[in-house]
Amino acid sequence: MTRKVCVVVTARPSYSRIRSALVAIEAHPDLELQLVVAASALLDRYGQVVTQIEHDGFAIAERVYTIIEGENPTSMAKTAGLGVLELATTFDNLRPDVVVTIADRYETMSTAIAASYMNIPLAHVQGGEVSGSIDEKVRHAITKLSDLHLVATPGAAERVIRMGEYPSSVHITGCPSVDLAAEVAAAMTEPFDPSLEYGGVGADINPARPYLVVMQHPVTTEHEVAKDQVDATLGAVHDTGIPAMWFWPNVDAGSDGTSRGIRAYREHHEDAPIRFFKNLAPTDFLRLLVGSAAIVGNSSVAIRECAYLGVPAVNIGSRQAGRERAVNVVDVDHDRDAISKAILDRVQGGRCAPDPLYGDGASGPRIADLLATAELTIEKRLAY
C-alpha cells in the first residue's frame, strides 16, 4: 500500500537539505508526497523559496503562513505556537501516514508537536547533531518526539541512541543536502556569476578570480550582540582585500541587528569589493561555493556540503559548536584579526580533500526507501 509522506518545508535551508529526498519520495512507487510549505519559505523577504519549489516542479499540498513579526524571542515563540495550530488542521485534512521534519530551526518544532500529538509517526532528518543554544535544545527535543531517526553521521546516530531512542529506529542516511552538492559539482564546467541572474548590490566581482562566500547568521541566544559580531566579520573580510559574495541573514531573533551592521558598512564603504545577495536558488548557491576560494561565517553549509566539496571554511563563533568537522574547517572567534588571518591561511592552502562525513551523494533515495519500508509506529519508551 502506498504511504502518504507529508514533508513540511519552513525555510530556505531546510528546502536545500531535503530536496533530493523530495525527488526520491516523489519517484518512489510506494510513496505519495504531500508537500507543505510554511513559515519563512513563503515570504518575499526571505527569497520566497516557494517559487523555487514550484519551479522545481513539486506540487504544493498546502501553504501555511505562520511567521509572526517581531524578530524577537517572543514573536519566535508565538510563531512556533501558531505553526502547531495551523499544521494540526493541515494534517487533519491531509491524513498522512508519516510526517517528515527537518533539522532544528525553531519552526520545525511545530511540525514535530502537531504530528506527535496527532499520533502520526514522525520522521526526523538530521537529528543527533551538536551545535549550540536554542537550536540544540530544539533538535534534541524533536528527537524525543520522533519515531524514526534519519541521521547524517555516525556520531549523530550514537548520540540519538544514547538519548534513549531504540537503535532499530536510527538510520545513518547521510545528509540529502550533500546529494545536491555532488550533483552540482559534477555538472559544473565554468565559473558561476550570480550577479547576472540575481543582481545583488555592491561591487562587481569576477568569479574567475579567487573570491570568498560569506554567510553569517545571528545566534539566537545572543541576539543583542548580532551587530557586533557581523561588524567583526565585515572588518576582517575588508582587511583581507579578497572580493566577497555576501548573503543577508535568515529570519531569526537578531537578524535585524545583523542587517543593520551590513547596511552601516555599505554606507561607509561604497567601494569595497563586496557584493550583497538576498538569496540564491540552492543549486546556484552551490555553484558559487564550488568556485569559491573559501567560505566564511557560521553557516552549516561550511561544515556539511563543503566537507564533501573540499571547500576551505572559516567557521566563526559558537553557532556550529560541537558539529563533527572534516579537515576543511578551521574555527575562530568573533575577532576581526583572527578572522582575517584565518581567511588568508585557508585561501593560501587551497582546495581540501573530499570527505564523506556528512554524506556520499545518495542520501535522498536512502531516505525515501526507509520511509517506504521502515516500521511506522508511535509507541516508544526510553530504551533504558
Place this chain on the structure above:
Amino acid sequence: MTRKVCVVVTARPSYSRIRSALVAIEAHPDLELQLVVAASALLDRYGQVVTQIEHDGFAIAERVYTIIEGENPTSMAKTAGLGVLELATTFDNLRPDVVVTIADRYETMSTAIAASYMNIPLAHVQGGEVSGSIDEKVRHAITKLSDLHLVATPGAAERVIRMGEYPSSVHITGCPSVDLAAEVAAAMTEPFDPSLEYGGVGADINPARPYLVVMQHPVTTEHEVAKDQVDATLGAVHDTGIPAMWFWPNVDAGSDGTSRGIRAYREHHEDAPIRFFKNLAPTDFLRLLVGSAAIVGNSSVAIRECAYLGVPAVNIGSRQAGRERAVNVVDVDHDRDAISKAILDRVQGGRCAPDPLYGDGASGPRIADLLATAELTIEKRLAY
C-alpha cells in the same frame, strides 16, 4: 535579588503536584510567585481548579483559555499550539526569571516551548520518569528543553542524566504531591465522606466501611478503545461487590469514550454500590485515599502518593508502565476477571508499609530553595 518564578498550572493533577512548592515559593524571601492558570484548570467541566487555587489564597497573575474543543488528537495538538501562542504573550508581560512546568500533560509542552524559545530558564518538575505513549514523548522532550531538572526519584535523575543533561542541573527533590499527602494523613482523625460536600451521583457509600477509589483515564494513543477499557474496570469492580468512589476522567483524547462507558453502566445498574464524582479538592481526595481499602485504575496517584501512604493499589493497563513502584502496587491488564481478582487480593492484604520512593513530605521547600539558589542559565549542550 528576588527572582520572579512563573508557575503555569494547566490541570487538576498538576496543581496537586505543585501545591506545596507554591506555598514554599510564596513564603521564600528571595522569590516572587507569578501564578498562571490555564487550559483545563479554568474549566467548569474539569472541576474548575481555579476556584480551589483562589480558595487556597494564591494570587493569580493571568488566566489563559487554551483548550480547543474536540477531545481528539487534532484538537489536542491545536490546544498545545494555542497555549504557546498565548503563554508567549503572558511571559512577555510578566518577564519571569524562571518558568516552572510540571510533569508531562500535553499542555505542559506549551509552557516549555514558550519559555525556552523566549530564552527564559525553564525548570521542569517530575522529569525523567517512565510511563508510556504520548506522555512519555512529551516528558522527555520537555527535559531536552529544560535547564533545571527537579526530579522525584533516583531512577528519574539517572535517566535525565543519561539523556545528556548536565548532572549539575539535576536535583532529586521528591514529588511535592507527597508533601500534601503527608500533611493530610497526619491530620486525619475520622473517615471522610465526600458526598456531604461534593454530592456526586449514585449509591450512598459508608466511608467507615471498606471502599475502593477508582480513577481511570483514557490512554491517549489508544483513545478508540477507551470505552472497552473502562467497561472492563466497571465489570470488575461490580464483581467484587466492594463499594466504590469513582471519578470521571480528565479532558484528553478518549475521555468521551470513557464517559460514555460510565454513563452506559449507570443506566443499566442503578443500584450498584458505586458513587460517581466529578472532582474533589486535592486534600479531600487524599482524605478519601487515606481511608480507602485500595485504589484501582491507572492514576499516577496510586504509584506516587500511595507509596508514601501505604494504600494498596491495583494498576490497570499501560498508562503507568515503567514508573518505579513501591510494594503497594500490583499490575493487571484490562481484563475484567484479572482486575477483580487483584482487587480482592489487595484488599485482603491490608495496608502496606510506607515508602519514601516518591518523596518524604518536604519536597516543596526543597524545590523553592533550588529555584532561589540554582544557577539559572539557558546555555546547554548534550553532556556527551
Place this chain on the structure above:
Amino acid sequence: MTRKVCVVVTARPSYSRIRSALVAIEAHPDLELQLVVAASALLDRYGQVVTQIEHDGFAIAERVYTIIEGENPTSMAKTAGLGVLELATTFDNLRPDVVVTIADRYETMSTAIAASYMNIPLAHVQGGEVSGSIDEKVRHAITKLSDLHLVATPGAAERVIRMGEYPSSVHITGCPSVDLAAEVAAAMTEPFDPSLEYGGVGADINPARPYLVVMQHPVTTEHEVAKDQVDATLGAVHDTGIPAMWFWPNVDAGSDGTSRGIRAYREHHEDAPIRFFKNLAPTDFLRLLVGSAAIVGNSSVAIRECAYLGVPAVNIGSRQAGRERAVNVVDVDHDRDAISKAILDRVQGGRCAPDPLYGDGASGPRIADLLATAELTIEKRLAY
C-alpha cells in the same frame, strides 16, 4: 465558467437553515460547492452535525476545529478570533469565488472577516433581521462586510438598504430553512416518535397525543441569569401538565447555566412527563414540530419555520425581540405563570393558518441561482 461557492457551516441551526440551498448549489450546473464544517458543528457535545452532513451525502472540503472551551464571553471572543485565523488558511487553499455565511451566530463573523479581508466576495444569508443583544450587533456588522445580501423577508431587505447597502445587492429569497419544513410537512403521514431513534432521557411521551416542543437558549449578554430563565420555563411547562419534548441548549455563553437548571429539575422531578433530547436530525426535528401542539422557548424556529407550518408558538424573553412575526407567535416574559397561561391558550387555539413571511419553500434554488448569476464584486461604499 463555474463559480466555486464556499459555504461555512458552524452549528446545527446554520446547517438546517442552509441545507436546501446546499442541495441546490450542488445541483447547479454553474456552481461548485466547497463545504467547510467548523466550530460546534464538529463536536459530539452539540450533536455532531458533521455526521448528519455526511449522511446527507455532502462532500466536506475541510474540517476546522475552532471552539475554545470556557463557555464565557472571553472564550467566545477567542473562538471568533481562532476561526478567522483558521478560515483564512482554508480560503487560501480552496480559492473560492464567493463565500457564503449564514445568519448571526458569533462564529459566523469569523467567516465574514476572513473572506472580506481576503478580497473574496461575501454573500450573507439572513441579514437585516432584528433580534437583540450580541447577535444583533454581529448580524449587522456582517451586513457591512458583505457584498451580496440574500435576505428572508421584505422587512429585512428594507433594513439592509437603510443601513447603506446598494439596493441592487439585496435580494429577498425567503429562508431556506422553510424549504425543508415545507418538504417535511408534505411528506408526513403519521406521528413521529423521536425516542425510537434518538433515545433521550426521561418520560415516555406518546406522539399521537398533544405534546409541546421546548427549546430555550441562554441569551448571551445575560448569561448569568440563564439558569433562572430556564427554571421559569421548566416550572411553567410542569404546571401545564402537557407532555413535552425538551432540547438541550447550543454551545454559547450561559449554556452551562441552562444545562445546570435542566439537570437540577430532572433530579427533583423524575416522574415529570418530559423527555430530554440532545439533538435531532433537522428533518426529524421538523417532523416533531409538525406534530406538536405548540413550540415553547426562544428558538427562531418558532418564528420562522412555524410561521409556514402554522404551529402555535410561545416565545419567551428577549432573544427573538424585533423579528417579524406571523400570527402563530405570542410573546411572554420569563415568568412562570405567564408562560404556563400562554401555553394553555395557544394549545387550545389549535393550528394557525400558514404564512409565507419567512419563505414559500423555494428559497434554496433561488439562492443558488443568485450565487450563479449575481455580479460578484468586493467594491462598495455607503449608498448615501
Place this chain on the structure above:
Amino acid sequence: MTRKVCVVVTARPSYSRIRSALVAIEAHPDLELQLVVAASALLDRYGQVVTQIEHDGFAIAERVYTIIEGENPTSMAKTAGLGVLELATTFDNLRPDVVVTIADRYETMSTAIAASYMNIPLAHVQGGEVSGSIDEKVRHAITKLSDLHLVATPGAAERVIRMGEYPSSVHITGCPSVDLAAEVAAAMTEPFDPSLEYGGVGADINPARPYLVVMQHPVTTEHEVAKDQVDATLGAVHDTGIPAMWFWPNVDAGSDGTSRGIRAYREHHEDAPIRFFKNLAPTDFLRLLVGSAAIVGNSSVAIRECAYLGVPAVNIGSRQAGRERAVNVVDVDHDRDAISKAILDRVQGGRCAPDPLYGDGASGPRIADLLATAELTIEKRLAY
C-alpha cells in the same frame, strides 16, 4: 467611580490620531488609562511607534504581537484573527469598563470584536467617514459593533445615525489628530529639518525653501498595481523639480509593491532632489507639514490635519474617495502628468484658509469627557 478606559493602538497613524485624547484620559480625574500597544505599532520596520509612546510618557499595560508576515490578503486576515485571540486574553486580564478603537485599519476590527463579544462597551473614534475598499467595510462594520460613536464631522454623525445607530450614542468630537496639529503649528518658530534627527537617505533638502511632503500607501484591494501607482507619483514629483520629503508606506497588502517602486526609482535617480524617510515622530511630521508647500499622495493627513493647517494637498487616486474635504484639497488620478500639473498649481496658489471641518484643536478633552460621562451600555438594536 473611576472608569477604566482601555485604548488599543495598533499603528503609527492611529497613535497620532488618538494622542491628545490619551493625554486627556490620563489627566481626567474619573478615568484610568489602560494603554495596549499591538500589531505594527510594535515593529521596527514600521518605525516602532511603541518607543515614541514610551518617550511621550505613557505607561503601557500590555504589548501584543499580532502581525503575521506575508503582506498579502491572507496574512492580513490571519493577523486580524490573531488580534482577536490575543486581545480577548488582554481584556480578560485588564477588565476595562470601556474599550476604545480608532478609525478603520484592518487590525482595529480585532479590538472591536474582542470587546463586543466580551460584552465590554466599545467606543469608536472616527466612524461614519467615507473612503473606499476594505477600510470602508471595516469602518462601518465597527460602527455596528460599537456602543459609543465619537465622530469627527457632522457628515460622519449623519451617516452613523442613518446606519441605524441611536442618535444619543453619536457625538461630534472633531478628530484628536487636529489637536496635535494645532499645538505644533502654534509652537513653530523656524523651518524643521528632519534629516538632522532622522537621517533618511537621498538628497539634502533645504527646509527653508519650498518642498513637498509625499506619502502614498498601497490601496488594499488593488495591491497588485501598487507599484504602478507609486511609479506615477515618483515620475510626477520628479517632473516638477520641487524637492520632496518622501515616506515609506505602512504595513499593508501591497506595501511590498510600493517599496519596490521606490527602490527602483532610487537606483536610477541617485541625484533626484528627494529624501526618503521611514517614519517621523507625529509632532515632527506635523512640523514638516506646517513648513511644506504642499502634501502629495493619498494620506488622510492631507484631508484632515491639513484642512486645519491650510496646507495645500494633491490627493491621488481612490484611497480617500468620499471623505469630506476642505478647500485645501484637489483630487487627481494615478496619472503622472495630471499629478505634476496639480502639484505645480497648488504650490503656486500658496497656503489655504484654515477650516475646522475635522476639528478645532480641542477634541481630546471632549473625548475624555464623553468617556467619563456617557452612559455605557452594550444593549442596542437598529434604531429603525
